[in-house]
Amino acid sequence: MLYLTFDDGPDPRWTPSVLAVLAKHKAHATFFEVGVAARRSPDLVASVRKAGHGVGNHSMTHPSLTKLSAAGVASEISQADKFIGGSACMRPPYGAVNKSVRNQIAAEGKRMVLWDVDTNDWQLPGADVIASRVIEGAKPGAIVLMHDGGGKRSQTIAALDTVLTRLGTAGWRFERLPNC
Numbered sequence: 042m043l044y045l046t047f048d049d050g051p052d053p054r055w056t057p058s059v060l061a062v063l064a065k066h067k068a069h070a071t072f073f074e075v076g077v078a079a080r081r082s083p084d085l086v087a088s089v090r091k092a093g094h095g096v097g098n099h100s101m102t103h104p105s106l107t108k109l110s111a112a113g114v115a116s117e118i119s120q121a122d123k124f125i126g127g128s129a130c131m132r133p134p135y136g137a138v139n140k141s142v143r144n145q146i147a148a149e150g151k152r153m154v155l156w157d158v159d160t161n162d163w164q165l166p167g168a169d170v171i172a173s174r175v176i177e178g179a180k181p182g183a184i185v186l187m188h189d190g191g192g193k194r195s196q197t198i199a200a201l202d203t204v205l206t207r208l209g210t211a212g213w214r215f216e217r218l219p220n221c
């Protein structure tokens with residue numbers, strides 16, 4: 042089992058393609074959505090959920106939470122929840138956390154979810170490199186970080202098809218994160 046996660050969407054240009062590739066392979070994933078993006082595309086938020094994927098909270102405006110007051114962190118989380126439809130999971134932008142942010146995420150009733158395999162797909166290293174990072178990083182139960190928003194994502198989408206084909210053939214399954 043591998044847990045694929047997609048951050049920074051939903052994005053009308055890329056998220057539908059990610060959903061289509063996942064559907065083609067009967068795979069499920071978890072989308073850590075940004076509140077402002079969800080506010081712009083409520084139809085996509087609904088599509089992600091309807092397809093059986095998990096939705097996590099990735100803040101309202103994608104700031105580094107370590108630079109905010111406790112009240113600011115609480116507001117980023119609770120505002121995003123309104124537009125993503127709520128979630129039990131929270132992924133802090135940039136993975137930036139400190140004790141105060143951890144406490145605030147817990148105080149908002151969220152489980153913090155980081156990742157095990159970072160594809161660095163946002164650096165656009167090429168679809169083959171992104172796919173190799175997932176395939177080489179595959180370990181039972183590993184959480185893989187990719188992006189369906191925040192920039193050009195055609196490489197990620199191509200890599201996703203390769204990963205699901207190759208690892209699917211090798212017997213891996215792809216599920217949404219439990220309790221998200």
Ligand SMILES: [Zn+2]
Pocket residue numbers: 048049099103134135
């Ligand atoms: Zn992000």
